Amino acid sequence: MSVMESADGTRISFHTAGHGRTVVIVNGALSTSADAAPLAGALADAGFRAVTWDRRGRADSGDRTGSTPEDEADDLAAVIHAAGGADAVLGHSSGAVLALYAASRGVATGALFLSEPPIDFDGDGFGEELADRLQELVDAGEREEAIGSFQRDAIGLPAEMVEDARAGGQLAALAPLAQSAVYDARLTLRLRRPDASRLKIRTPVTVLCGEQTFPFLIGASHRLAEGIPGAELIIVPESIMHRPDPAATARVVAQRI
Template identity: 30%
Template sequence: MDDKTTSRDGTSLAYRVTGEGPVVILVSGAMSTGGTLAPLAERLADRVTAVVYDRRGRGASGDTKPYEVAREVEDLAALLAAVGGEAALFGVSSGGALVLDALASGLPFTRAAVYEVPYADHLAGGAEREAVYKQNLDRALAEGRRGAAVELFLRLTGLGEEMIQRARQSPMWPGLEAAAPSLAYDDAVMADGLLPRDRLAAVPVPVLAIAGGASPDWMRQACRDIADAVPRGEYRVLEGQTHMVEPDVLGPVLTEYLTA
């Protein structure tokens, strides 16, 4: 990351600015950094000033304790001030939940888009699954078992045991273990894993909720619910896309919506 700013509680935040045009801050999901969204930022750069950043506890950013979701909302306020005071927001997965919470908190962003926030209302046993995950994650992290925490998250995403064991043997595993404590942060952002309808009703700006056409139906329904819950919501499906959406497919949709 090229630049730094400081959040209200003194946490250093690393960010990078790419492109020219209206500003959009990109918010990553679990087990990722600002670099994860760099390919999307590059895809937007011809018409948009895209800002990627390392959320607290990741990459080159700091991690002041204790963690609270409100501190991550303050991080977005600090970034907004650092890039000129006017910007849109985009968040992917649990990063989308953080975007929606920031909007409901009253931060003055112009509009927002989110991609597949995994609210589990339409997933059979979703609430119970989230509760068990939270309990097991908290225990693993408290005991310092970072590898076990990463495995819990990978299982939650639907990755099979064979793939998890392959991941354990891969060069990326040490980096995943290093980022494991931040899993608790995304878990806190997702709260009980269910759509916060009353909270979303307070979002004052336009929001585009996007889903992949090849993603599970419960994920697409969650996006529909977001669009219905916010007062100025829209819903769109990207045919053939999954949770790992391709920047070349998502980029034009975001550019059109965020520069309208």
């Protein structure tokens, strides 16, 4: 593990695997760099240097009260700088949203690979009130409830599934990541109904989507690929229900950079 500081002084931890052109992986919600290890390993096996990192408020990274999507974009820029530059950034779920947002702010991401980004093009999903409510729960020490609320109201999981996760201890296991759920909610809101300036990305863009995944993500992936000039949509059959298959995803990256 290596550690560096972001623009606001927040400690950010990162890991590297393999040798070759550098691919920085950006995790989705409620996950840490450890969850990206299989994908990093597949990229390393394909001849890349893979960089995984803990987004702020997660695992070995620090945090700062009042962190914003701009801070997270700065974090990605700092990781890329610490890695000596990036040939590509591979983001999954809200990590894809962060990668796109950072690129729109001028972060030197290299080629973008955006896996099932949950972009609310129609503005039909949650609003700012959810992010505020999640923060209130975190501030009150109700971190498990914040996780459950995020899963129900942001991700859209059925209430019965969330309650089963509570009974099985999964919500308690995810409770340390509750503050990061607030950040993911605010980040997703930042790219709600993205305007043309957010979609004019001056770097190659590949959007990845599984065949069997949530309908909202299928629609968002298609619309994003259609909205970014020159973007390519790749269907990855091996990726099922919002879980990117490591080997298949690495293969897509290897074919395009």
